[in-house]
Amino acid sequence: MASTTGNAFNFKLFKRLISYTKPYKTTYYFVAVSAILLSGLAIAMPYLIKVLIDDYIIPQELSGIYIVICVMIAALLLEVLLQFSFIFYANWLGQQVIRDLRLKLFSHMLSFKMKYFDKSAVGKLVTRAVSDIETIASIFSQGLFVIISDLLKMLVVLVFMGISSWQLTLVSLIVMPFILYATRVFQKAMKKAFEDVRNQVSNLNSFVQERVTGMKIVQIFNREKVEYDQFKEINDKHRNAWVKTVWYNSIFFPIAEMASSITIALIVFLGFKLMVSSETLEDASLQIGTIVMFIQLAQMLFRPLRQIADKFNTLQMGMVAANRVFGILDTDSTIENTGNVQANHLKGExxxxxxxxxxxxxxxxxxxxxxxxxxxxxxxxxxxxxxxxxxxxxxxxxxxxxxxxxxxxxxxxxxxxxxxxxxxxxxxxxxxxxxxxxxxxxxxxxxxxxxxxxxxxxxxxxxxxxxxxxxxxxxxxxxxxxxxxxxxxxxxxxxxxxxxxxxxxxxxxxxxxxxxxxxxxxxxxxxxxxxxxxxxxxxxxxxxxxxxxxxxxxxxxxxxxxxxxxxxxxxxxxxxxxxxxxxxxxxxxxxxx
Structure with a gap:
């Protein structure tokens, strides 16, 4: 089994994991379509607010405000319905996949030679069959489809921004290369950090399982303090592994937030500069609605980017777990059952x-x-x-x-x-x-x-x-x-x-x-x-x-x-x-x- 360590993403491993969704293709495609529709609805609310400001509030055409508000409510209800379907069926799909994967893993472990169990820690095998597979479920519920939805949302928002005002769009993209580079560095760092986290979780599970099982020996030989000190050391390593992930998060997310704030400030500055330079009040009124819309769109552009980084953490942890689970599935340590003679009522020679x-x-x-x-x-x-x-x-x-x-x-x-x-x-x-x-x-x-x-x-x-x-x-x-x-x-x-x-x-x-x-x-x-x-x-x-x-x-x-x-x-x-x-x-x- 090829390791994912050192790579930001392992597409071969990802493709293998996605193959487990084949029995649930209908649900898989439904979730994918929901993600596409949600990305299309992303621009609905900012655009309706622009229309409300430009066409009704500034001209004081109050009669049409109620129609726009009704359309906004309808769009909101549709988005809520799609969001519900998306979240529910993405989680359902994840649970179906890990159920099948866990059954396959356990069935494979049942066929292993005793030699394999002689060399393998029980706690680590339990971690693979339980917590690691549970982590894989988050790939579907919080990782893959959410990332796809956010990427589509960013694409739709970017295209719509370009159509609405190329000047404000360019301003919005000034800090984008910087934030993309920071995201890439962040992903690589988190990949290594999560590999360390899974190792420490496995070590912790193995240690606790063995000591609880052998507690009688620990107490008979008065080894409580020694075992406590060892557990403290392992627990500290587990804590330090998680603290490293917290450290990376605490650096990245403030940077992303600052980039978003800078972009909004630039949009306001350029927008009002264009508005002031406008020759007529009608042009100025259109610019006010556009500025407000661009502020919302810019937030929608950067918020998914921050979320993608966060969800990519989830995806990375799931991929690390999948790599470990497939490592066991790829282990060839079974007794070959190639015989076809049925041993019924043996004489016993x-x-x-x-x-x-x-x-x-x-x-x-x-x-x-x-x-x-x-x-x-x-x-x-x-x-x-x-x-x-x-x-x-x-x-x-x-x-x-x-x-x-x-x-x-x-x-x-x-x-x-x-x-x-x-x-x-x-x-x-x-x-x-x-x-x-x-x-x-x-x-x-x-x-x-x-x-x-x-x-x-x-x-x-x-x-x-x-x-x-x-x-x-x-x-x-x-x-x-x-x-x-x-x-x-x-x-x-x-x-x-x-x-x-x-x-x-x-x-x-x-x-x-x-x-x-x-x-x-x-x-x-x-x-x-x-x-x-x-x-x-x-x-x-x-x-x-x-x-x-x-x-x-x-x-x-x-x-x-x-x-x-x-x-x-x-x-x-x-x-x-x-x-x-x-x-x-x-x-x-x-x-x-």
Whole structure:
């Protein structure tokens, strides 16, 4: 994505943004026509005032004054109606565009690889999807069409001024080159300033989001003052970025106002000089009306110019935001879903063939591992932290793409499966359970209309967690709040088990799902584990001894390689074996306890 930084305006980016108005062409053209009509009406009121002065007030033809006033009222009502239509439909169009753009952005983000989210700050992504897209709406509501309307208004006013009096028109344009140059400089300066503003807003959002989410850690380690000082520094940078925009505005607008006042003074001076030099009173009377009209027209000429600069600020900020949003839309970080095999009712045979993988280039996490899981078997994976255990399950569901080798399920390469059908057949229970700020029922079904409340209740009874859920206020409709803070870690795990069970997967993955739960919850989880793994291919990243003992096969990993494979008893019989040493150091203590 080409950056707009350093350019006053990026027409390529602007053209791309305007393409999102195509579904609403009727409204787009209506707003454009309204802008044209408004520019035509701009000269109506000054001209009518001129007519009123020249033709009726000075000659004291009072009978015609009422007719002119009625025409002025009609013109005013028409202008009000057009202004209403213009503002309403310009804003409506902007909201339609950002709705479509936000949906496209969110849909694109949903398809990103986990690797993208590993490297991207959540706060910055939230800023792109919410505030940046909201800023884009102002391009249509306050920027683009208002600028077009003002430019047309200036053109119409300038042409009419030239027809009415070329001398006064030239006087009106004396300071125009200066103000145009000042506007150009102002636009470039504001472009850079707004780029800095958006950066600081993104940094501020990211910092606040992370600290609020991790507030418990902040308070546990008594880091309040440190975090406050960091926030103060970031907040100061945010303030300074905005102050810079205020500084540019405080310089430009007084200059524009002064230029307008100078122009009016010149019009009055030249106008009355021409009037005094007139030979007849009739000529002088015509000049008075013209002078008054030119004063109004000059104000109309310079006021849009000042507004254009202001609206250009809005347009610039919207363009900066659009550049950032399109930057994400142009990010190619999706898992290619080119498979056409539907993974329906898999038998569950899993084969890894010389699989290599790295999160960071040239730093292999898996160094060519191979193993096979027979349908319906339970396989435990053990090893030290960082051995590559969790990486295996991430690759199985294609959250990441492997560097080399093949992963087969039922003899079919996972890349040949339709991605969504593949993931629908694999359920994962993670150690760190994530629950949404919603009811237990919705956290279990994830709003899948094919899973009814009765299905959930029956499943909960089958795996022994119905009693626990029923004891909560509201039962299955109990709101667990953000990240499930209203539940203990063990209770969250039980919800995760039930969520996996009701999805009726062909393959089940348990990623250290019992590593941080209390004794009572562990008993319930053990019962649930036996139930949901029965006759189902299961991969368990083991932490508790009971799970390992009952596994059909144990895969022992170290530093991204498989060092041993066998049953619990087989591995214990190996002299000085890796698993035997691991068992004696870690698991034997657990068994004694």
């Amino acid at each position: 899993i084969v890894f063939e010389d699989v290599k993988f790295s999160y960071v280039d040239d730093e292999l996490v898996l160094k060519g591992i191979s193993f096979k899981v027979n349908p319906g078997n339970t396989v435990a994976i053990v090893g030290a932290t960082g051995a590559g255990k969790s990486t295996i399950i991430n690759l199985l569901s294609r959250f990441y793409e492997i560097d080399a080798g093949d992963i087969l399920i039922d003899g079919v390469n996972t890349k040949d499966y339709d991605l969504y059908s593949l993931r629908s057949e694999i359920a994962v229970v993670l150690q760190d359970v994530f629950l949404f700020a919603d009811t237990i029922l919705n956290n279990i079904t994830l709003n899948d209309i094919n899973i009814t409340e009765d299905d959930v209740v029956n499943a909960a009874k089958e795996i022994g967690v119905h009693k626990f859920i029923s004891s909560l206020p509201g039962g299955y409709h109990y709101n667990v709040k953000e990240r499930g803070v209203m539940l203990s870690s063990g209770q969250r795990q039980l919800i995760a088990f039930l969520r996996a069970y009701v999805s009726n997967p062909s393959i089940l993955v348990l990623d250290e799902a019992t590593s941080s739960v209390d004794g009572y919850s562990e008993q319930l989880i053990q019962v649930a584990t036996e139930k949901i793994t029965k006759n189902r291919t299961s991969i368990v990243i083991a932490h508790r001894l009971a799970t390992i003992k009952k596994a059909d096969k144990i895969i022992v990993m170290d530093s991204g390689q498989i060092v041993e494979i066998g049953s619990h008893l087989e591995l214990l019989q190996k002299e000085d074996g890796y698993y035997k040493n691991l068992y004696e150091v870690q698991f034997a203590q657990e068994e004694v306890a």
